[in-house]
Amino acid sequence: MKKLTMTIGIISSLLVSAAYASDADIAATLAKLGYTKESITISNTPMPNMKSVVTPSGKFYITNDGQFLTQGPIYNMSGKQPQNIANESNLxxxxxxxxxxxxxxxxxxxxxxxxxxxxxxxxxxxxxxxxxxxxxxxxxxxxxxxxxxxxxxxxxxxxxxxxxxxxxxxxxxxxxxxxxxxxxxxxxxxxxxxxxxxxxxxxxxxxxxxxxxxxxxxxxxxxxxxxxxxxxxx
The missing domain is CATH 3.40.30.10 (Glutaredoxin)
Incomplete structure (x- = not known):
């Protein structure tokens, strides 16, 4: 039981570290566009391996590793009608x-x-x-x-x-x-x-x-x- 608890703790630490590393990579990419870490807000999205970033110049969508960035509507097609995932953050x-x-x-x-x-x-x-x-x-x-x-x-x-x-x-x-x-x-x-x-x-x-x-x-x-x-x- 002690070993299992320790294993869970290690996995949790790795996941937290991965999240911080991901945000750090995203911040580094946005810095290339002139945005400071303090001027952006990074949030999760329903899309795997992609987050949204609100900047003083608008919203971007970016992969967790910071390599690929896009701007504009992204639609969730799983329901009866297309749903722009930006709508919730707009509200x-x-x-x-x-x-x-x-x-x-x-x-x-x-x-x-x-x-x-x-x-x-x-x-x-x-x-x-x-x-x-x-x-x-x-x-x-x-x-x-x-x-x-x-x-x-x-x-x-x-x-x-x-x-x-x-x-x-x-x-x-x-x-x-x-x-x-x-x-x-x-x-x-x-x-x-x-x-x-x-x-x-x-x-x-x-x-x-x-x-x-x-x-x-x-x-x-x-x-x-x-x-x-x-x-x-x-």
């Missing part, structure tokens, strides 16, 4: 900023979506001009800021002002109607946080819609089409 990222969204609540809510938006984006304006159509369809819309020109842009500063005032929704509506944006007396960090989450999600433009299952839709989707998509993912 985890959204959860870190969810409380700071500007929310348009549907009176008879069937679904909630998260939309990364920029008030200078034509299709973002189109989506917001139809906000009542989404709400009537039972789709609540939670907005996040994603200034396409980056955090040092005037757009980012203006979006910070929108998120800093007491009546955010009124300021948001005003901006999307091309109204003048007044500088806020104090600035909150929400826009920076939301932008960084958007980058980690791999966003390259706006609007970007996150569905309740974590699926990412790039671009404007009219309410009737979006409702069909939501029904299919139910």
């Amino acid at each position: 985890a990222l959204i959860a870190t900023i969810a409380k700071d969204a500007i929310v348009y609540q549907a009176p008879d809510e069937k679904y909630s979506i998260y939309v990364f938006s920029d008030y200078t984006c034509g299709y973002c304006k189109k989506l917001h001009s139809e906000i009542d159509t989404y709400l009537k369809a039972g789709i609540s819309v939670h907005y996040f800021a994603f200034p396409r020109a980056g955090l040092d842009s005037d757009v980012a500063k203006n979006m910070q002002s929108i998120w800093s005032v007491k009546d955010r929704k009124a300021a948001f509506d005003n901006a999307y109607r091309d109204g003048k944006i007044s500088p806020a007396s104090s600035v909150v960090p929400y826009v920076k946080m939301q932008y960084e989450v958007g980058v980690k999600l791999g966003l390259t433009g706006t609007p970007a819609i996150i569905l309740p299952n974590g699926e990412l839709l790039a671009g404007y989707v009219p309410a009737n089409k979006l409702l069909e998509i939501l029904e299919q993912t139910k």
Whole structure:
């Protein structure tokens, strides 16, 4: 019995060592791309011998030995419908900023979506001009800021002002109607946080819609089409 316990202990130690070695190999590979160990988050995936890495520039998938790296959706085909394995981690990222969204609540809510938006984006304006159509369809819309020109842009500063005032929704509506944006007396960090989450999600433009299952839709989707998509993912 003592020998068996010792053997189990040795195996456990080897497995732990292998896990640490794997993460070290992954960190070494990401260092070649300019990412420090502190700036990345390594997680397990359902795929054998492959992990996901969230970086300041988006998400990658990488083999445990750090030799092979890819980016983009990877689908699990074992179920009735293809399932993007990134969806779960997308929701985890959204959860870190969810409380700071500007929310348009549907009176008879069937679904909630998260939309990364920029008030200078034509299709973002189109989506917001139809906000009542989404709400009537039972789709609540939670907005996040994603200034396409980056955090040092005037757009980012203006979006910070929108998120800093007491009546955010009124300021948001005003901006999307091309109204003048007044500088806020104090600035909150929400826009920076939301932008960084958007980058980690791999966003390259706006609007970007996150569905309740974590699926990412790039671009404007009219309410009737979006409702069909939501029904299919139910």
